[in-house]
Amino acid sequence: MGVAERKIREKEELKDQILKAAKRLFIERGFEKTSIRNIADEIEYSPGIIYHYFQDKNEIFHALHQEGFQELRKRMEILGAVDDPMSRLKAMGKIYIQFALENSDMYDLMFIIEAPIDFVEKRDDQCWIEGDSTFNQLRSTVHQCMQKGHFKGHKLEALSFMIWSTVHGMVSLKIRKRVIVLNAAEIDQIVENSYHSFLLILDNC
Amino acid sequence: MGVAERKIREKEELKDQILKAAKRLFIERGFEKTSIRNIADEIEYSPGIIYHYFQDKNEIFHALHQEGFQELRKRMEILGAVDDPMSRLKAMGKIYIQFALENSDMYDLMFIIEAPIDFVEKRDDQCWIEGDSTFNQLRSTVHQCMQKGHFKGHKLEALSFMIWSTVHGMVSLKIRKRVIVLNAAEIDQIVENSYHSFLLILDNC
DNA sequence: AAATATAATTGAACAGTGTTTAATGACAAA
DNA sequence: TTTGTCATTAAACACTGTTCAATTATATTT
Secondary structure: HHHHHHHHHHHHHHHHHHHHHHHHHHHOOOOOOOOHHHHHHHHHHOOHHHHHHOHHHHHHHHHHHHHHHHHHHHHHHHHOOOHHOOOOOOOHHHHHHHHHHHHHHHHHHHHHOOOOHHHHHHHOOOOOOHHHHHHOOOOOOOHHHHHHHOOHHHHHHHHHHHHHHHHHHHHHHHHHOOOOHHHHHHHHHHHHHHHHHHHHHOOOO | OOHHHHHHHHHHHHHHHHHHOOOOOOOHOOOOOOOOOHHHHOOOOOHHHHHHOOOOHHHHHHHHHHHHHHHHHHHHHHHHHHHOOOHHHHHHHHHHHHHHHHOHHHHHHHHHHHHHHHHHHHHOOOHHHHHHHHHHHHHHHHHHHHOOOOOOOOOOHHHHHHHHHHHHHHHHHHHHOOOOOHHHHHHHHHHHHHHHHHHHHHHOO
């Protein structure tokens, strides 16, 4: 059935167009200012059509946030080459921060904006596989650090979350513009310098 | 001029009513679902009146976020009784976290939501005194810790920001519902347990 | 090739949003 | 009682996400 296959392909192509248009608009105007009508205009279709491809606006941005995780995973691939778990942990944080600062809108969508997570929560499975797999990677690295004698007295889950929180805190305070409390001269490099402080502390663990 | 004074008082009273209504609605429905019309309904005035007391929606929520900082400052007052800077630093984090978890909507407004900071940025002075004074308190405590020989090799500004980031990261990941990646059994207590890990690390600094 | 069935697409509507403004109402001062 | 100054309103503007009956286009069957 060549026809049916072509139809499916065409449907996929339009879905892709919607996503590409949404991403374009999201990057240049942000979440709130990217409307369904804007997206429809961009692909030269009427607004209604979007609801034949996505349940609602949240699903569109959930799909977009998946692309962010794909990029983050890709950047993390290099960590396979780092044998020592402690070095790997440090490199992981560096990559995470770099990703967040270079793709701050995507990071916002992945870890701050409510839309994609609201979509996950309203779905049947209710599980956030994108976040899961990323946190698993951190957890297993921390686990290996502990097996090598680091982080004595710590509990794996709580410690892993603390480490995630530290890097997330730094980049999210920057992305949501709360760093203006700092001495003006330091604002631009604060995340890098602050992560350096974190690494210094890790050296005694 | 008794009349003029009464007028000013009445104006203040209505401004207060608007703020109280806004807070009520914000706490029970969130930022996006609290509309100018909702607030107007609540105080039984027409929507337009609100613009004679506030420039825009952002200013209303900036005023509300100030109330949050007032409450946070009040909770921090007890720290005056803690002489040892390292103990004070630890207590500070505990209070900060407790405030965030008990007033998560207010915390969201103060440190995540864009509205109040957008108002600050569009204002002439462009300075965020609420955040400033809170961060100053942390910085000066960290400074005293360093003077007592802690945190060798660290830079004050970067270290202070890292500490803030750690606690902010923990509570903001929880508030923005990214903790679902954790083992279900640990979610409820993760922030407490995670802060415990942080304290454990501080003991070696 | 024409008629039918199926799917894609639209346009209009609904109920909301923040914000502006001309008109109105209330009330104090002259 | 008139004038002037405010406070307040209703209506409008240009949007928002979402739904749905009607239309158009395409594929299958007769």
